Amino acid sequence: MWICHKGAHLLFGVDEKARRLFGCWPVATGRNIGQKRKVGDMRTPEGLFPVQSVHDASYWQPYRDKKTGDTVGYGPWFIRLKTPPWSGIGIHGTDEGHLSEIGTDASHGCIRMKNEDLLRIKEVVRPGQKVLIVP
Template sequence: MRSFKNFQTGALIGACLFGLSAPIGPAQANTHVVNFRSAYDAGTIVISMSQRKLYYILSDGTAIQYPVAVAKPGKEWLGSAHIQGKYFHPDWTPPAVVKHDHPGLPNLIRGGSARNPMGVAAMTLDRDQIAIHGTSPTMRGSIGTRASYGCIRMLNEDVTDLYGRVSVGTHVVMQP
């Protein structure tokens, strides 16, 4: 698989499910604080594949919990990663595996387009073609399922909230 590249022009190459996006708006994030005891430091993102939840660890034994869509069977990954880049309305170039499954996709979908599967924001990881990104109102039903090609899909209001809390270098852990 190819790696994310071409950030100077804003193009985001990601192995994520095709969908639509909505503009950033004043929508309230779908989050709540939960008890979360962990060996990881505050500021770490922990994703539970089985729970379909992303946790942003706070310093007091709690975490902000977000519902997410995770990778479909055969596209999963486990272990540690770090946020490599942060992008609002990133361009998207479908990788070969997505293009194969969806041959009618264009070679590039510009950021902000209603057809861009990255939604309003993306945080790329230091793993091949993996990002934590938004989604579209028409794909909201995929949240809580195994739907992506490896990416972590969030509601646009949630990815916007998380985007404001993290920085490049943030530790990300995917658990079964």
């Protein structure tokens, strides 16, 4: 199981069988605080969501941040979460130009982390695992 604490900007890996924490990583969450209300509100949804799939994002094109005009990359992997009614929410990496945003409210709604940390969790994350996102 994974727990994302938005206020603390941390992602925890929890071994449910052993009842122990196996990792903790700094993350960026939605630029705007609070529960997601509509598409484009730059909030990270709160609740319990399953991992839907894991995608190789190394060839994905970066997106342009409409507010800042910056180009932002997804890093090497995209861990897609099933977050109805929202789509396109996941856990992904970032590029060198946005590393300073890790640990802040900076994303468009995804959970963004350092690429080297993403590579670590990619080794143990599986579709169907639960991700609990709390305020």
